[in-house]
Amino acid sequence: STLVFDAQTQSKLYAKLEKNENFVLAGDYTTGFDGGDLTDYNRTFNGALSSLQFERGSLTSFVTSTDRKMTLDEIRGEGISGYYYLSQSNVTRFSEKIEIAIRDRYHFDEIIQRTRLTRFQDYTINYIDGTIMFKQPVASMDAAGNPIFIAVSYEYRSQEKDAYIGGLRYQHRIGENIQISTTLIGEDRGAENYYLYGVDTQIPVSDKFSFKGELAGSRSPELQDSNANSGLAYRTSMMYTPNTDIFLKAQYRQTDQHFVNSSRIGAGLEAGSQSYGFKGSYTINQKSQVVADISQQNTELGTAQEKRRRMLSLNYVLTSNEVSSFKAGIEDVYRESGTADSVDVQKDHSSLLSVQYQHKLNQKLVSTVQHQQDFTGGQSLRPSNTNAGLQYQLTKNLSLEGKYRLIYGDELKTQAIFGINSQLTENTELVGKYEIGGLTGDRRNRASIGLNNHWMITPDITLNVAYENVATVDSLELPTPEHETIAVSAEYLPEAPWKLTGKLEYQDNISSFKRVASIGGDARVADGLGIILKWDHFEDIYKQNANGRVRRSNLQTGLAFRPVGRDDWNALAKLAYISDFNSHVSEQVQQDRLIASAQIYWQAHEKLGVASRFATRFVHDVEGEMFNDTSRTSLFNIRADYHWSTNWSSLVDFRYLVMTPLNESNFGMATELNYAVIQDMQVGLGYIFNDIRDPDFSYLSMRNSNFYISLHLKFDESMFEWR
Numbered sequence: 001s002t003l004v005f006d007a008q009t010q011s012k013l014y015a016k017l018e019k020n021e022n023f024v025l026a027g028d029y030t031t032g033f034d035g036g037d038l039t040d041y042n043r044t045f046n047g048a049l050s051s052l053q054f055e056r057g058s059l060t061s062f063v064t065s066t067d068r069k070m071t072l073d074e075i076r077g078e079g080i081s082g083y084y085y086l087s088q089s090n091v092t093r094f095s096e097k098i099e100i101a102i103r104d105r106y107h108f109d110e111i112i113q114r115t116r117l118t119r120f121q122d123y124t125i126n127y128i129d130g131t132i133m134f135k136q137p138v139a140s141m142d143a144a145g146n147p148i149f150i151a152v153s154y155e156y157r158s159q160e161k162d163a164y165i166g167g168l169r170y171q172h173r174i175g176e177n178i179q180i181s182t183t184l185i186g187e188d189r190g191a192e193n194y195y196l197y198g199v200d201t202q203i204p205v206s207d208k209f210s211f212k213g214e215l216a217g218s219r220s221p222e223l224q225d226s227n228a229n230s231g232l233a234y235r236t237s238m239m240y241t242p243n244t245d246i247f248l249k250a251q252y253r254q255t256d257q258h259f260v261n262s263s264r265i266g267a268g269l270e271a272g273s274q275s276y277g278f279k280g281s282y283t284i285n286q287k288s289q290v291v292a293d294i295s296q297q298n299t300e301l302g303t304a305q306e307k308r309r310r311m312l313s314l315n316y317v318l319t320s321n322e323v324s325s326f327k328a329g330i331e332d333v334y335r336e337s338g339t340a341d342s343v344d345v346q347k348d349h350s351s352l353l354s355v356q357y358q359h360k361l362n363q364k365l366v367s368t369v370q371h372q373q374d375f376t377g378g379q380s381l382r383p384s385n386t387n388a389g390l391q392y393q394l395t396k397n398l399s400l401e402g403k404y405r406l407i408y409g410d411e412l413k414t415q416a417i418f419g420i421n422s423q424l425t426e427n428t429e430l431v432g433k434y435e436i437g438g439l440t441g442d443r444r445n446r447a448s449i450g451l452n453n454h455w456m457i458t459p460d461i462t463l464n465v466a467y468e469n470v471a472t473v474d475s476l477e478l479p480t481p482e483h484e485t486i487a488v489s490a491e492y493l494p495e496a497p498w499k500l501t502g503k504l505e506y507q508d509n510i511s512s513f514k515r516v517a518s519i520g521g522d523a524r525v526a527d528g529l530g531i532i533l534k535w536d537h538f539e540d541i542y543k544q545n546a547n548g549r550v551r552r553s554n555l556q557t558g559l560a561f562r563p564v565g566r567d568d569w570n571a572l573a574k575l576a577y578i579s580d581f582n583s584h585v586s587e588q589v590q591q592d593r594l595i596a597s598a599q600i601y602w603q604a605h606e607k608l609g610v611a612s613r614f615a616t617r618f619v620h621d622v623e624g625e626m627f628n629d630t631s632r633t634s635l636f637n638i639r640a641d642y643h644w645s646t647n648w649s650s651l652v653d654f655r656y657l658v659m660t661p662l663n664e665s666n667f668g669m670a671t672e673l674n675y676a677v678i679q680d681m682q683v684g685l686g687y688i689f690n691d692i693r694d695p696d697f698s699y700l701s702m703r704n705s706n707f708y709i710s711l712h713l714k715f716d717e718s719m720f721e722w723r
Contacts, residue, residue, distance in 0.1 A: 015709065025049045028094075031062055033169050038216035038233045038255075039183040039198035040264045041167060043070050044095040044155060061168040068092055068155040072262055074101075077138035077148040079468040079485030080505045080516055083538050083552065084138075086130035088156040093127050094119070095155035100138065101265060105146045106311060107277075107295060108269050109253065112146060128695055130156075131552075133536060137466050137487040137505060140480050143389065143401050143417060147480060151265045163188035177204045183216075192221035196261055212237045220260040231259030245283040252276040274298045291315045291329075307345060308336040315354075323360040330354070333382065350382045351375045364393040368403075383409045394455065407471075419466035420455055460494040483509035487516075497524035513541045527564045533557045540584075548583030568603040587624030594618045595696055599637075607644075613637040615697055634658045635697040647676045655692050668692035672710060682712040 016025045029049040033041040047064025073087050077100075098117045104110040117123055123134045132152070141147050167185040174180065178201070185196040198216030205211060213236040220229055237251040257272030277295030284290065296310045315329030331352045338345045356370040368389045374382060389403035398420065405415040455463045468485045489503030498521065505516035515538070522532040533556070540550040555577045562570040576595040582588070597615035604610055616634040621627065634657070641651035655668035668691055674684035686708050 015711075021051070021053045023051055029062065030097075031167065032060070033167065033183055033185075035169065035171065035181055036183060036198060036200035036214050036216070037235065038214050038259075038261065038264070039185075039196060039200070040261070041183070041185050041196065042097060042153065042263055044092075044097075045165070056174075057170060057172040059168065059170050061166070063164065063166040065162045065164050066155075067158055067160060067162045068095070069158045070153065070155050070263055072151065072153040072265065072267070074265070074268065075150040075152065076480070077140045077150060078481075078507065078509075078514075079137055079140050079466070079470070079483060080487060080507050080514060081135065081137045081503070082133035082516065083131045084134075084150060086132070086152060086154065088154075089128065089130040090157050091125070091127040091130050092155040092157060096125060097153045098123060098132070099151045099265065101149045101151045102142055102146050103149060103266075105141075105144075107275075107297075109266060109273070109275060109297075111266065114151075114265075133538075136464060136489070137485070139417070139419065139466065140468060140470055140483070141417070143403050145415075153263055153265075160190075163190075178202070189221055193219075194221060194260075195219045208241055210239050216259070216261075218258075218260045220258070222260075229258065231256035233259040246281070248278075248280045250276075250278050272299060287319045289317045291317065307338060308334075310334045325358045327356040327358075328354065331382075349376055352382055352384075366391045366393075383407055387415075398455065400455075413471045414469060415471055416467065416469040418468075420464055460492060462491045462493075464489045481509060483507055489518075498522065510543075512543055515539045515541075528562050530560045531557065532560075542584055548585070548588075549581070550584055551579070551581040553577075553579045569601060571598070571600045573598040587626065588622075589624075590620075590622045592620045607642055609641050611639045617696055631662070632660045633694070633697075635694070649674045649676075649682070657692050657694065657697065666690075666692050674710070674712065680713065682710075684710040684712065686710055 015027065016023060026048050028044065028046050030044050031041055031049075033039065045062065045064040045066060047062060047066075049062045050060070052059045071088055075084050078084075096119070098119075100113075100115045100117065101111050102113040104112055117134075119125070121135075123132055125132050132150075138150055139148050165185075165187045167183070169181060169183045171179060171181040180199065180201045182199045183197065185194075187194040196216070196218045198214060200214035201212070203211045213234070215232070215234045217230065217232045220231075222229075233255040235251070235253040237249065240246075240248040253270075253276070254274045255270045255272065259271070261267055275295065275297040277293070279293050281289060281291045291314075293311070293313045296308070298308050311331070311333050313329060313331040315327060317325065317327045319325045331350075331354065333348075333350045333352075335348045336345050337348070352372050352374055354370065354372045356368065358366060358368045360366050368391075369386075370388075371386045372382070372384060374384045385405055385407045387403060387405035389401065391402075392400040394400060400420055402418040403416065407413040407415065457463055464487070466485075466487045468483065470480050470484075471482045485505070485507040487503070487505040490501070492500045500521040501519070503516070503518045505514075507514040517537040518535065520534040522530065524530045535555045536553070538550075538552045542548055556574070557576075558572070558574040560570075560572050574595075574597050576593075578593045578595075579591070581590045595615070595617045597613065599611065599613035601609065601611045614634070614636055616632065619631050619633075621629050621631075636656045636658075637654070639651060639653045641649060643649040650671070650673045652671045653669065655666075657666040657668075659665065669689040670686055671689075672684045672686035674682040676682050688706060688708065
């Protein structure tokens, strides 16, 4: 299921006109151009979006003006929950889209599985410094050895002036099954513009044969070679299933090194590559099957700087009965590698014979033993190895898995993975943020402090344990840094008036030790009075030459009070202590921040409501012996709203910000006139006289001294079903 707030917007304007399936929207939106592959374009903007439906097609278009730039980071999982660092800071709030992508360890351009994560429920992000902490550790590879990546696309503010960005995607249906789509994107980038364009099609020729194809191009002014700033990419695939026993698939893919689409996952691994291959399977009878895979990839540019790679595999699978299966196969790999401009080319060849036996020990426990023997001798791409594993099925969608692998060569190496595998049938996505009003509710607290565990020991207790001991020796795989990681987390979330969560993680890698700890809890200490507490700690201790450490600690606690039997006033208070320390730099750096705030709302009269807020922040900055400074910033805020009639109301907002010891101050003011269109929904017109911006005190506040249109919605917390 998906929970979406339509009225989510970064500016004071949000409007949507809708008729049947057609709509025009002004506010925050996601472009959602993902029907193709090479021209996938998924970005979050504030602007205009429209969708028009026709008898045999649809047209989606958008336009915006923004000073933001988009980038996509692909970060390898490390077996811990964080921190993971983005390449950019000052990330635009709520612009990120995070997916866990599992790639085929031999076919790097193939993504086996993609899982979209949900903000607050699966991870937390610091938009200022660009760091991510997940609720659960992100493994470096799955049980089959396929590498796991964290794909993060996000926007960040640049120093350039606002630029126009627009695009459209038209989808047309011919007959009942044939579909042809076109995409065009344009971005204003100063003297020259960036363009992304393409056409893709799906043609089911018959019930046995189908065809897919796409042709895409781009023009990017940022490329250093001004004579070659345009690139092409194309892909095609054909599938043929003459009967239920035979499956055949052929595919071809080519991407010029000058083709640029930075919003697409995996673009960096495919630049300057050509790949083609064939896959097929033949079911001999109900118990046996033959599977074949032939592929070749030529690369001009890429992370491995390979020039040519050819792989052939043939496997025979026999399922003797319901409790056991046998698999045998051969695999032949040839690779030529070297840097892009090298004359000498290194040639490697490997031939493997693989045997695997799987046996179901009982209804819940399955064992697997596999051996791969190399026959080429000398320097091998894939050394001989033996692995054994167990899988224990806890529930229908949850299992415990463990795997241990021995790799033979000049020295014996090991690889071990242990953890919990969850195949959930339902995913919940939350778009937007629900701010606490009054006393916090149980569902909101669980989303704030939960660790997203899935091993339910009792209805109230969940537990997760994961262990990794990884060393990459197969040179055909994407490299995995050697490390050993253990992670333990637990949740206690009863229906009682208190809850508790905690986790501990430890990693030992070549360059450092990493430690992660987290504790969270909340309690209803008295009627109408609730408290919530959360502490996160991260430490990275570098090994070589006593090369310092990086430490981050974040402690936050809050109080919410709503008197029992009274609805005319409530109060909130919050205290946060954030400490950052870094001695892994030439000049040791430390910053400590203490932030305290309190606010109260009073319904003074049936027509008059008054809210006041006070917040203060102390910051202590130290940079070696060169800099040592303490500063304080305080915010005073008062807001009053008056209901003139059943439908009409107005409000006025005053803010005063004081910064010491600079003795500087800012004053902000806004006023609004609102009209109740229907119950629990108001539209309004407002004017901002002066604006105040501060990352801690005025989140998504007034942006320009000008008129704005507002939309106010009132809803109940029961819509949030976290468990």
